[in-house]
């Protein structure tokens with residue numbers, strides 16, 4: 309049983325690392341980006357509301373995330389094995405929501421992993437990834453949004469003594485070797 313939040317700018321490797329550790333340690337990988345992309349593909353009500361924000365590299369309004377995260381954390385696999393949260397929270401209100409929720413459902417977590425990579429390396433990585441929202445204008449916007457809205461979470465979690473730092477400007481294996489210490 310492990311509960312861990314993965315924090316970091318787009319392209320730091322949160323998703324790749326969380327997915328790999330999820331498979332090796334049998335801990336659910338919960339990516340709000342993946343959940344939202346599926347909703348967009350399936351043209352659900354949530355997907356229709358989220359799509360234009362995602363296409364521009366903006367954050368989807370906080371309110372749209374709350375039910376989704378609550379429902380996901382209540383699933384038996386998360387209750388039983390814990391979670392790797394990837395892409396949530398992304399704003400201070402989302403972090404406050406999460407802290408209230410985990411208190412209510414008794415799913416405490418003690419660590420937030422902050423993965424860091426220099427900006428220019430991130431832009432190059434994201435351009436290579438080639439996802440639908442990975443053209444250069446949108447990438448630069450996602451980075452700006454990250455620094456404005458998500459980076460304040462670093463201080464939020466540092467103040468709670470939960471923050472651990474991982475250097476993401478390394479090979480996938482080297483990053484993983486740093487991360488396994490926290491799983």
Ligand code: AMP
Pocket residue numbers: 318340341342344361362363365366367368369370373394395396397398402450
């Ligand atoms: P990601 O796969 O984590 O890079 O997320 C892709 C996109 O989904 C983001 O650029 C946002 O538009 C949206 N998204 C994912 N997670 C969140 C979140 N916690 N809050 C708001 N928007 C989100």
